[in-house]
Amino acid sequence: MSRPTVQLRTLVRREILRFVRRPYNTFLPPIITNTLYFAVFGVILGSRIGSIAGVSYIQFVLPGLVVLGSISDAFENASFSIFHGRWNDYIDAVIVTPMSNLNMVASYVIASAIRGIVTALLIVGVGLVFTSVPISHPFYLAANVLVITTLFGGLGIIGGLWADDFDYLTVMNQFILRPLVFFGAVFYSLSVLPPLWRQVSLLNPMVYMVNGVRYGMIGVSEVDPNTSLAVLSTATVAVLAADYLLFRRGYGLTE
Amino acid sequence: MVAAIEIDGLTKRYGDVTALDGVSLSVPEGSFFGLLGPNGAGKTTFINILVGLARKSGGEARVFGHDIETEYRAARDRVGLAPQEFNVDRFFPIREVLEHKAGYHGIPSPEARQRADEALKQVGIYEKRDTRFDWLSGGMKRRFLIARALVTDPDLLILDEPTAGVDVQLRHDLWELITDLNEGGTTILLTTHYIEEAERLCDEVAILDQGRVVTVATPGDLMDRGTDRITVTFRDPIRSTPSIAAGNGQVEAVEIRDGRLVVSASQGGLVAPELVRELDAAGYEIVDLDVSRTSLEEVFVELTRSDSSVTEEGTA
Numbered sequence: 281m282s283r284p285t286v287q288l289r290t291l292v293r294r295e296i297l298r299f300v301r302r303p304y305n306t307f308l309p310p311i312i313t314n315t316l317y318f319a320v321f322g323v324i325l326g327s328r329i330g331s332i333a334g335v336s337y338i339q340f341v342l343p344g345l346v347v348l349g350s351i352s353d354a355f356e357n358a359s360f361s362i363f364h365g366r367w368n369d370y371i372d373a374v375i376v377t378p379m380s381n382l383n384m385v386a387s388y389v390i391a392s393a394i395r396g397i398v399t400a401l402l403i404v405g406v407g408l409v410f411t412s413v414p415i416s417h418p419f420y421l422a423a424n425v426l427v428i429t430t431l432f433g434g435l436g437i438i439g440g441l442w443a444d445d446f447d448y449l450t451v452m453n454q455f456i457l458r459p460l461v462f463f464g465a466v467f468y469s470l471s472v473l474p475p476l477w478r479q480v481s482l483l484n485p486m487v488y489m490v491n492g493v494r495y496g497m498i499g500v501s502e503v504d505p506n507t508s509l510a511v512l513s514t515a516t517v518a519v520l521a522a523d524y525l526l527f528r529r530g531y532g533l534t535e
Numbered sequence: 536m537v538a539a540i541e542i543d544g545l546t547k548r549y550g551d552v553t554a555l556d557g558v559s560l561s562v563p564e565g566s567f568f569g570l571l572g573p574n575g576a577g578k579t580t581f582i583n584i585l586v587g588l589a590r591k592s593g594g595e596a597r598v599f600g601h602d603i604e605t606e607y608r609a610a611r612d613r614v615g616l617a618p619q620e621f622n623v624d625r626f627f628p629i630r631e632v633l634e635h636k637a638g639y640h641g642i643p644s645p646e647a648r649q650r651a652d653e654a655l656k657q658v659g660i661y662e663k664r665d666t667r668f669d670w671l672s673g674g675m676k677r678r679f680l681i682a683r684a685l686v687t688d689p690d691l692l693i694l695d696e697p698t699a700g701v702d703v704q705l706r707h708d709l710w711e712l713i714t715d716l717n718e719g720g721t722t723i724l725l726t727t728h729y730i731e732e733a734e735r736l737c738d739e740v741a742i743l744d745q746g747r748v749v750t751v752a753t754p755g756d757l758m759d760r761g762t763d764r765i766t767v768t769f770r771d772p773i774r775s776t777p778s779i780a781a782g783n784g785q786v787e788a789v790e791i792r793d794g795r796l797v798v799s800a801s802q803g804g805l806v807a808p809e810l811v812r813e814l815d816a817a818g819y820e821i822v823d824l825d826v827s828r829t830s831l832e833e834v835f836v837e838l839t840r841s842d843s844s845v846t847e848e849g850t851a
Binding site: 281283284286287289290291293294297298301365368369370372373374375376377378379380530534535 | 549580583586587588589590607608609611612614616618620622623624625626627631632634635636638639640641642643644647683
């Protein structure tokens with residue numbers, strides 16, 4: 281195994297162990313939260329709503345919940361790890377090593393994407409308790425989940441480098457990310473919106489993520505799935521490039 | 536031989552504040568080099584630039600011939616740092632923290648574990664290997680920082696105030712450890728507030744003040760620059776100051792204290808025999824002689840007392 285591979289593997293492993301060893305803090309919350317979502321929106325309210333796009337309401341909201349959970353956790357993983365390391369200065373122990381900037385960025389992103397994917401699988405697992413989970417287009421499903429968790433792992437790095445306090449993380453997660461996801465057609469179809477709000481919604485990047493995953497699961501999308509995937513992939517590459525440049529510049533890491 | 540550290544005109548500015556102002560010095564490979572200076576002199580900034588935690592504003596810095604910016608990976612691979620602050624990953628037991636550190640240097644997992652164990656044994660905290668850093672005592676925390684610096688078997692070990700706040704026994708243990716490492720070929724860069732530490736351990740010291748190198752010299756040379764005190768006790772206490780011709784210009788002051796003659800002179804050890812002969816010839820009956828050498832601390836205080844002490848001796 282080459283030295284860069286050993287370095288990458290070490291930091292990825294460290295990041296994964298950090299969240300695996302604290303399941304009450306990392307895995308249990310999405311299980312509880314999504315159980316409540318499925319119970320309330322899927323079973324109690326869903327039975328009154330009937331079907332949307334040819335599937336039951338609970339199946340309709342499932343892809344959106346997968347997106348909500350996976351991107352939140354991918355973002356939180358990278359942003360918390362980097363911010364906490366800066367806050368307590370132990371990220372210095374990584375910075376002073378011969379690891380390349382590219383390797384450091386890749387490690388944080390890979391671990392965060394893995395956390396997001398694990399969360400996605402947990403949410404699907406919870407969903408299976410309440411309903412059947414169709415997989416209409418496995419490639420689109422896998423590609424979309426991979427791209428969005430990578431994208432939000434990358435955004436988490438930017439957040440972790442930018443944050444000066446724990447409040448910043450809360451602002452990013454609760455006041456920016458979560459509202460965008462909730463208005464990203466997780467719980468409703470864009471077709472129920474008035475034309476103006478439907479157009480406004482299309483400016484929300486979460487719409488494309490939710491629809492991409494929804495297309496992969498139930499085969500229904502209100503935007504072209506290829507366009508969604510291409511736009512999201514481009515955004516991911518741009519964010520990763522920004523991550524690399526920030527690390528190279530030492531933004532938030534060096535004096 | 537390539538110098539372990541080669542610095543030329545290194546500058547670091549934080550807005551209007553100049554933390555390092557054209558520092559130039561060279562640390563030979565295999566040496567034990569001390570960096571002394573009062574708080575805020577720029578010692579930690581200097582170290583942080585070397586290891587990539589601060590970015591220089593100007594000048595050049597090389598570690599074993601590798602530029603710290605363009606060849607940062609090669610430069611950092613040779614360095615082990617024990618910082619002043621406890622910047623340790625609190626999520627993991629200390630053995631795993633060391634394994635991670637070794638892994639970041641590209642050392643494969645089985646060897647990383649072996650090295651982690653060796654480093655913990657080396658600093659005497661192996662039995663605490665499964666404990667998290669927060670649960671260690673203050674002295675053990677200091678030992679752990681040194682273990683973390685050693686786990687990659689560095690060629691240059693940088694110790695930033697390694698004995699700050701530790702008890703006398705631990706300080707002596709750490710001195711022994713780093714002396715052994717230096718004798719084994721590891722270059723040591725030590726910053727310290729304890730002058731005794733530098734005097735005892737270092738081959739050479741640089742005194743840094745207000746971001747500039749005041750001087751670079753061996754501790755012995757520095758002490759020779761200070762003023763020694765020769766105290767002569769007579770059978771009958773004297774009341775008037777005898778005329779002193781000894782010392783060939785090295786005598787700076789002569790005074791009487793409690794009937795004793797106190798002569799201040801540079802290189803007092805050389806002046807004393809001549810002084811004794813002269814006093815004896817003049818009929819004084821000497822019953823005791825004490826030569827008190829200036830301490831490195833006194834020289835340090837003198838050199839860092841004011842801005843005017845800064846000289847152009849920065850390049851070693």
